[in-house]
Amino acid sequence: MERNTGYHTRQKSMIYQYILDNRQRHITATDIASYLLAEGTPVGIATIYRYLDKLVEQGEVRKYTMDEKSSACYQFVEQHGACALHFHLKCVRCGKLIHTDCGYLQEIDKHILEHHGFHVDHSKTVFYGICQDCSRAEEEK
Structure with a gap:
């Protein structure tokens, strides 16, 4: 599942799987937080952003920043x-x-x-x- 994301937690696995399942579209940290809450596993938005930043740094996820008013979007990077x-x-x-x-x-x-x-x-x-x-x-x- 996760390639090289360091310490492995259930929350990280769920975030990563959500990104994989939605690889054909751009998602926000809020999308992930809403999904996790609906699944009964609430995770703080700061934790989600830290994990997304790590995935971006590792080249597994691409971050799109459109403008100063919009939230950043993220997408899984296909090989x-x-x-x-x-x-x-x-x-x-x-x-x-x-x-x-x-x-x-x-x-x-x-x-x-x-x-x-x-x-x-x-x-x-x-x-x-x-x-x-x-x-x-x-x-x-």
Whole structure:
């Protein structure tokens, strides 16, 4: 289960498993705390952040900080590291963070490198707007 996370506790195992089970999406420390509480194993938010920081330091989890107002998001790092290769979209209404695997954006990335000599950090590159679900909900009103 855990690769190299030091002292092993039931709470750490549950946090790690939650991250693995949700590896296809970005999660917050609050998401983890809510899950653990619902499972009958409440863990302090500071403990969760310390463990997340350790996982980030070990390269098992990637941390996304969007802005000063939003909580950081975390995601399990798959072995192939594909998340470092694409841009992200953030909905300003619901807060959803979306991975984009898009040839057009890859061309923009290539253009920026070739014509401007600039390497884009995809873990920090986010386009802000309104997601499809929120747009639909607005149209239905």
